[in-house]
Amino acid sequence: MKTELFGFGAVAAALIGGLLLAKSVGFGGAEPGQDPAAQLGHAMVGAIVVEQAWAAETIGDQGRTAAYMTIQNGSGGEERLMVAHVEGAARTSIHRTVTEDNITRMDHINALIIQPEGSAHLSPGGTHIMIMGLEGPLAAGDSVTLSLGFLEAGDVTFEVPVRARMDMMDHSGH
Numbered sequence: 001m002k003t004e005l006f007g008f009g010a011v012a013a014a015l016i017g018g019l020l021l022a023k024s025v026g027f028g029g030a031e032p033g034q035d036p037a038a039q040l041g042h043a044m045v046g047a048i049v050v051e052q053a054w055a056a057e058t059i060g061d062q063g064r065t066a067a068y069m070t071i072q073n074g075s076g077g078e079e080r081l082m083v084a085h086v087e088g089a090a091r092t093s094i095h096r097t098v099t100e101d102n103i104t105r106m107d108h109i110n111a112l113i114i115q116p117e118g119s120a121h122l123s124p125g126g127t128h129i130m131i132m133g134l135e136g137p138l139a140a141g142d143s144v145t146l147s148l149g150f151l152e153a154g155d156v157t158f159e160v161p162v163r164a165r166m167d168m169m170d171h172s173g174h
């Protein structure tokens with residue numbers, strides 16, 4: 001009698017557990033990759049993974065800003081970011097910030113090298129995608145369409161969120 005009760009309890013527990021499991025699996029199954037907001041600023045092409053990409057809001061009507069991101073190269077060979085383009089911008093180029101003798105300037109670089117199994121971090125005050133000649137202002141909450149062209153992996157186009165400038169002490173001009 002006792003064992004039967006135990007047996008029933010175990011079956012009931014398994015049933016309830018199974019239902020809960022089925023429900024949570026079903027719930028989770030509908031989510032991955034379906035939420036466009038979760039994909040903002042993320043892209044994959046070939047062995048390249050771009051993460052946490054964002055563009056800074058514009059200041060006034062100067063029509064220029066910069067985009068930042070982490071680019072991971074999963075291949076065993078060197079990769080190069082050759083070109084970038086932002087929809088609605090006249091010009092987009094790859095810049096690095098250089099400080100010499102307390103003077104900070106931006107240098108255009110022809111290609112951003114990403115080491116084999118390495119990554120490149122584009123961040124305020126460092127290497128960035130310079131966006132110039134924007135048709136209109138960009139505000140936090142907007143998004144822009146960014147295209148990146150890699151020598152080996154090819155091209156990828158994705159949406160990048162526009163965020164407020166977090167570092168107001170950044171003197172690099174954007």
Ligand SMILES: [Cu+2]
Binds near residue numbers: 095106128129130174
């Ligand atoms: Cu720049």
